[in-house]
Amino acid sequence: MNKVVTCVAPVNIATIKYWGKRDEHLILPLNDSVSLTLDCDQMHAKTSVLAGPLIDEDSVWLNGQIMSIETNERLKKCFDLIRNLIRIRKGENSQEAKWNIRVCSENNFPTAAGLASSAAGYACLVYTLANVFGLVDEDLSSIARQGSGSACRSIYGGFVHWKAGNDDLGSDSTAVQIAADTHWPEMRILILVVNETQKKTSSTVGMKQSVKTSELLKYRVQKCVPERTNEIIQAIMDKNFEKFAEITMRDSNQFHAVCLDTYPPCVYLNQVSHEIISFIHDYNEAIGQIKVSYTFDAGPNAFLFIQQKDLSLFLSELVNVFPSHQPNSSYLRGIETMPLSKIKPYGFKSKDKDLFRYIMVTKLGSGPKCVNDHLLNNDGTLKSNN
Amino acid sequence: MNKVVTCVAPVNIATIKYWGKRDEHLILPLNDSVSLTLDCDQMHAKTSVLAGPLIDEDSVWLNGQIMSIETNERLKKCFDLIRNLIRIRKGENSQEAKWNIRVCSENNFPTAAGLASSAAGYACLVYTLANVFGLVDEDLSSIARQGSGSACRSIYGGFVHWKAGNDDLGSDSTAVQIAADTHWPEMRILILVVNETQKKTSSTVGMKQSVKTSELLKYRVQKCVPERTNEIIQAIMDKNFEKFAEITMRDSNQFHAVCLDTYPPCVYLNQVSHEIISFIHDYNEAIGQIKVSYTFDAGPNAFLFIQQKDLSLFLSELVNVFPSHQPNSSYLRGIETMPLSKIKPYGFKSKDKDLFRYIMVTKLGSGPKCVNDHLLNNDGTLKSNN
Numbered sequence: 001m002n003k004v005v006t007c008v009a010p011v012n013i014a015t016i017k018y019w020g021k022r023d024e025h026l027i028l029p030l031n032d033s034v035s036l037t038l039d040c041d042q043m044h045a046k047t048s049v050l051a052g053p054l055i056d057e058d059s060v061w062l063n064g065q066i067m068s069i070e071t072n073e074r075l076k077k078c079f080d081l082i083r084n085l086i087r088i089r090k091g092e093n094s095q096e097a098k099w100n101i102r103v104c105s106e107n108n109f110p111t112a113a114g115l116a117s118s119a120a121g122y123a124c125l126v127y128t129l130a131n132v133f134g135l136v137d138e139d140l141s142s143i144a145r146q147g148s149g150s151a152c153r154s155i156y157g158g159f160v161h162w163k164a165g166n167d168d169l170g171s172d173s174t175a176v177q178i179a180a181d182t183h184w185p186e187m188r189i190l191i192l193v194v195n196e197t198q199k200k201t202s203s204t205v206g207m208k209q210s211v212k213t214s215e216l217l218k219y220r221v222q223k224c225v226p227e228r229t230n231e232i233i234q235a236i237m238d239k240n241f242e243k244f245a246e247i248t249m250r251d252s253n254q255f256h257a258v259c260l261d262t263y264p265p266c267v268y269l270n271q272v273s274h275e276i277i278s279f280i281h282d283y284n285e286a287i288g289q290i291k292v293s294y295t296f297d298a299g300p301n302a303f304l305f306i307q308q309k310d311l312s313l314f315l316s317e318l319v320n321v322f323p324s325h326q327p328n329s330s331y332l333r334g335i336e337t338m339p340l341s342k343i344k345p346y347g348f349k350s351k352d353k354d355l356f357r358y359i360m361v362t363k364l365g366s367g368p369k370c371v372n373d374h375l376l377n378n379d380g381t382l383k384s385n386n
Numbered sequence: 387m388n389k390v391v392t393c394v395a396p397v398n399i400a401t402i403k404y405w406g407k408r409d410e411h412l413i414l415p416l417n418d419s420v421s422l423t424l425d426c427d428q429m430h431a432k433t434s435v436l437a438g439p440l441i442d443e444d445s446v447w448l449n450g451q452i453m454s455i456e457t458n459e460r461l462k463k464c465f466d467l468i469r470n471l472i473r474i475r476k477g478e479n480s481q482e483a484k485w486n487i488r489v490c491s492e493n494n495f496p497t498a499a500g501l502a503s504s505a506a507g508y509a510c511l512v513y514t515l516a517n518v519f520g521l522v523d524e525d526l527s528s529i530a531r532q533g534s535g536s537a538c539r540s541i542y543g544g545f546v547h548w549k550a551g552n553d554d555l556g557s558d559s560t561a562v563q564i565a566a567d568t569h570w571p572e573m574r575i576l577i578l579v580v581n582e583t584q585k586k587t588s589s590t591v592g593m594k595q596s597v598k599t600s601e602l603l604k605y606r607v608q609k610c611v612p613e614r615t616n617e618i619i620q621a622i623m624d625k626n627f628e629k630f631a632e633i634t635m636r637d638s639n640q641f642h643a644v645c646l647d648t649y650p651p652c653v654y655l656n657q658v659s660h661e662i663i664s665f666i667h668d669y670n671e672a673i674g675q676i677k678v679s680y681t682f683d684a685g686p687n688a689f690l691f692i693q694q695k696d697l698s699l700f701l702s703e704l705v706n707v708f709p710s711h712q713p714n715s716s717y718l719r720g721i722e723t724m725p726l727s728k729i730k731p732y733g734f735k736s737k738d739k740d741l742f743r744y745i746m747v748t749k750l751g752s753g754p755k756c757v758n759d760h761l762l763n764n765d766g767t768l769k770s771n772n
Contacts, residue, residue, distance in 0.1 A: 216643060219605035246649075253651045257602060257643035263632075264667040265639045271657045281650040 002052040004376045005132045008044040009124030009368035011109075011117075012037045012153045012160065013189060013303045015248040015295060016229050017255040020211045020221065026170045027149045030211065031225040033162045034232055035153045036305075037181065038189055039365035042334045045120035047105040047128040048375035055100035055380060062121070063106050074147050078122065081143045082129045089135065096133055103128075104375040104382055122147030123154030127368040141175035157181045157367030159236050161229070181364035184239055188311050188336070190304040191360040192322075194272045203298035206259060206266040213263040220258055225251075241307055245293030248305060249280075252295040259298075270300040272355045279321055279348065280304070283314070286346040308336070311361070316340040321348045322355050334361035388438040390762045391518045394430040395510030395754035397495075397503075398423045398539045398546065399575060399689045401634040401681060402615050403641035406597045406607065412556045413535045416597065417611040419548045420618055421539040422691075423567065424575055425751030428720045431506035433491040433514040434761035441486035441766060448507070449492050460533050464508065467529045468515045475521065482519055489514075490761040490768055508533030509540030513754040527561035543567050543753030545622050547615070567750035570625055574697050574722070576690040577746040578708075580658045589684035592645060592652040599649040606644055611637075627693055631679030634691060635666075638681040645684075656686040658741045665707055665734065666690070669700070672732045694722070697747070702726040707734045708741050720747035 012035040020030035060067040060075060069075050079101065086097040105124060107117050126144040130136045141162075145152035153160040158180040165172030201209070210217050228247055235243035259266040269277075273296055284290045292306040292314055306314055315337065324331040328340070337359075375383055398421040406416035446453040446461060455461050465487065472483040491510060493503050512530040516522045527548075531538035538560065539546040544567040551558030587595075596603050614633055621629035645652040655663075659682055670676045678692040678700055692700055701723065710717040714726070723745075761769055 215610050216602045216605060216640065216647075219602060219609075223605075224601050250647075250649050253649070254602065254647050257647040260646060261602075261636075261640050261643040263636050263639070265663060267660050267663075274653050277651060277653075 002050065002132075004048050004050045004374045004378055005128055005370065006046065006048040006372070006374045006376075007124055007128040007131060007368050007370050008040045008046045009120050009127055009154050010037050010040045010157070010365045011043045011120045012150065013295060014150065014153070014297070015244070015305075016225060016232055016251050017295075017297075018150055018162065019255050019258060020207050020217055021149070022164070023168070023170065024208070026173075027146050028170045028173045029149060029162065029164045030217075031221045032164050032229045033150070033153070034178070034229060034236075035150070035160050035162070036187070036189065037154060037157045037160060037365050037367055039181075039363050040369065041365070042360060042362040043107075043109045043120070043191075045105060045107050045117065045124040046371070046373075046375060047103060047121075047124040049101060049103050049128045049132050050376050050378070050380045051096075051099045051101040051129075051132050053095065053099055055102050058100050059102050061104040061382060074122070075125075078126055078129070078143060078147045081146060082126070082133065082135070085135055085138060085143070086133050089138075101129070101132075102376065102380050106375065118148040119150040119154050122151035123368060126151070127155065131370055139174055142170065142173070145170075145173065145175075155367065157365055158183060159364075161233065178233055178236055181366050184236070184364065186308040187364050188306050188308055189362050189364075190302075190306065190315075190318075191362070192276060192302040192304065193357040193360065194270070194300040194302070195354060195357050196270065196272075196300050200268060200299060201266050206262070206268075206298060209264075209266060210258055210262040214258050214261040216261040217258045220254060224254060242290040245290045245305060248293045248295050253277075256296065266298075268298045268300065269296055273300045273302060275351060275355070276302045276322075279318075282348065283317060283346070286348075311336060312339070312341040315359075315361075316342070317346065317348060318359065321350055323350055323353045324356065324358075325353055326358070330358070331356075332359050332361065335363060337361050388436065388518075390434050390436045390760045390764055391514055391756065392432065392434040392758070392760045392762075393510055393514040393517060393754050393756050394426045394432045395506050395513055395540050396423050396426045396543070396751045397429045397506045398536065399681060400536065400539070400683070401630070401691075402611060402618055402637050403681075403683075404536055404548065405641050405644060406593050406603055407535070408550070409554070409556065410594070412559075413532050414556045414559045415535060415548065415550045416603075417607045418550050418615045419536070419539070420564070420615060420622075421536070421546050421548070422573070422575065423540060423543045423546060423751050423753055425567075425749050426755065427751070428746060428748040429493075429495045429506070429577075431491060431493050431503065431510040432757070432759075432761060433489060433507075433510040435487060435489050435514045435518050436762050436764070436766045437482075437485045437487040437515075437518050439481065439485055441488050444486050445488050447490040447768060460508070461511075464512055464515075464529060464533045467532060468512070468519065468521070471521055471524060471529070472519050475524075487515070487518075488762065488766050492761065504534040505536040505540050508537035509754060512537070513541065517756055525560055528556065528559070531556075531559065531561075541753065543751055544569060545750075547619065564619055564622055567752050570622070570750065572694040573750050574692050574694055575748050575750075576688075576692065576701075576704075577748070578662060578688040578690065579743040579746065580656070580686040580688070581740060581743050582656060582658075582686050586654060586685060587652050592648070592654075592684060595650075595652060596644055596648040600644050600647040602647040603644045606640060610640060628676040631676045631691060634679045634681050639663075642682065652684075654684045654686065655682055659686045659688060661737060661741070662688045662708075665704075668734065669703060669732070672734075697722060698725070698727040701745075701747070702728070703732065703734060704745065707736055709736055709739045710742065710744075711739055712744070716744070717742075718745050718747065721749060723747050
């Protein structure tokens with residue numbers, strides 16, 4: 001019997017946003033995007049795979065629920081692409097391509113919270129399968145992309161550039177690393193998880209509507225994104241935080257502007273999101289320099305970027321402006337959250353309590369990796385803690 | 387002694403939005419805009435003017451407050467332009483150009499409510515002065531424009547097209563009537579006055595920031611607005627409500643998208659505005675046809691367009707979804723608000739009470755006109771009811 005292989009894969013946060021596909025089936029984007037890969041220590045998807053001639057059928061467990069592979073087109077495609085690759089590398093009659101595969105996957109953060117769980121999930125699935133079948137040196141980003149577009153960026157650590165490419169078959173639509181996480185070790189990422197009950201349009205549906213109806217998206221794709229992508233890559237290489245931060249904020253706002261230009265409009269930011277945006281601009285203005293920036297995906301949660309040296313002072317202001325009934329020990333999660341600076345020199349007004357569920361502080365990470373803490377037993381049964 | 391002349395001028399609501407100036411001093415817009423002029427019976431600015439050799443100095447009273455003409459550049463410009471026009475028409479040494487002018491003006495709706503009070507106000511000032519000095523057949527829209535851009539559209543009734551023009555001096559940046567109010571007498575306009583305390587960026591400051599920082603505004607101006615302007619003028623001529631309504635909603639959303647693309651972003655819509663937007667799309671979808679459309683200016687209040695035949699049913703749903711503690715007799719103001727249709731077949735969920743201060747129902751109007759109900763006595767003193 002083969003052994004269980006288990007890997008973790010990270011969440012990535014886009015600073016130049018992916019919004020709109022040029023090919024729905026192959027998941028080819030209309031424009032380039034740029035992202036930061038987060039440390040797996042705080043947030044990750046974890047996937048265990050057992051594959052072999054004795055496994056009776058393909059099956060996928062996600063967060064304790066069995067998934068139907070046949071009706072889940074994207075999951076099916078990842079299995080098919082991996083098997084195709086096995087046949088290409090190991091011969092048309094390779095037995096391994098005929099093995100059934102058992103998968104168990106889970107996220108260590110809320111799937112429903114709009115925290116890019118599918119990106120981490122598909123990156124983890126593809127990376128783990130690649131480890132099982134000895135395919136880790138292949139272009140895994142193209143396979144992960146066909147599970148969930150932005151998953152292709154979670155295949156690499158540090159700063160990642162997903163090139164839209166031109167090929168109709170998507171051969172040049174792959175992710176590449178701009179710089180490793182060690183290039184800018186001072187970078188910190190804060191995730192403000194907003195208390196939110198509202199329904200939202202899924203990003204798959206939203207971007208389809210935008211492609212169909214937003215005139216501004218055309219200009220964004222043709223003109224704005226290419227310029228910004230070059231500029232932010234340069235800012236990353238130069239470790240020019242202010243430039244990086246400004247482009248990040250502008251691109252988040254432009255993405256949400258395109259959503260609003262969609263017909264009917266797609267609205268992902270709520271009142272709390274707007275209060276965060278407003279606070280960040282006020283904070284930077286009070287300091288007289290861009291110390292912190294925000295970006296928002298297709299949901300109300302904020303992702304903030306700040307350098308380590310500025311973290312303590314900012315956090316003390318942040319918990320002051322957005323207070324919680326929880327003690328800081330549970331309100332603030334992740335790394336370097338203590339001690340808070342006692343200095344609150346700008347006197348921002350406190351808002352209502354509990355606008356956030358919690359604040360997560362994390363840093364850049366190095367991408368997917370294998371671990372020994374499995375979700376499956378070697379006989380293919382689920383470990384009891386699942 | 388001369389007699390007091392008093393006029394009223396209407397509010398206008400843009401369906402293709404004016405956002406961005408190509409000349410700050412002359413108030414020349416970057417793009418064409420299209421508006422509907424509302425009936426003066428429900429909402430108007432009213433201005434009384436007394437001018438003559440015996441008036442001791444220029445003075446302007448607005449809503450009971452004395453204004454400083456010297457420090458108010460736009461007010462001063464309107465006085466100067468009128469006096470220039472007097473000299474052009476009546477000779478360089480015309481005595482009338484030397485007369486001092488006493489002005490008393492007020493709005494019959496809240497100035498602070500973001501209901502285009504300055505458009506009505508400047509249109510009224512210019513129209514009244516023109517009546518005093520026998521200049522009513524002149525291009526008053528160009529003078530009103532230099533008081534407040536959108537004021538040029540309140541000079542005409544019905545449907546109005548403000549052409550951006552190309553001339554650096556603004557000679558071709560004037561408003562023209564597309565069609566009179568009698569062309570589409572079934573058109574109704576609802577104003578949902580949202581309860582709101584939040585500060586906002588003034589539209590003057592906001593549009594300046596957008597011109598400076600929004601890349602999407604460039605595309606809107608060059609590409610989107612010219613196409614939409616032609617399309618909506620055709621829809622108005624054809625009385626094609628669905629076409630008119632869709633373009634109106636799209637252009638409102640695009641204008642607010644440009645505001646969001648501004649750096650730092652300008653946000654005028656609040657959560658209630660977004661709930662209105664969402665409700666209108668749900669309502670039209672439930673009916674299976676575009677029966678009602680929305681537009682928002684630089685504030686959270688909604689302006690809705692609907693045809694008279696669809697008003698009663700829609701109003702009954704609207705007060706059901708957005709209830710008030712007030713009785714309908716004070717919650718619903720204006721025309722044709724009763725009786726409400728008893729049929730509520732779509733079962734939309736009611737939201738919290740009192741999200742709106744009130745709902746005003748009005749119709750198209752024919753533009754500024756003279757009235758006999760003066761705000762000044764013939765000796766230049768303010769009437770006591772001010």
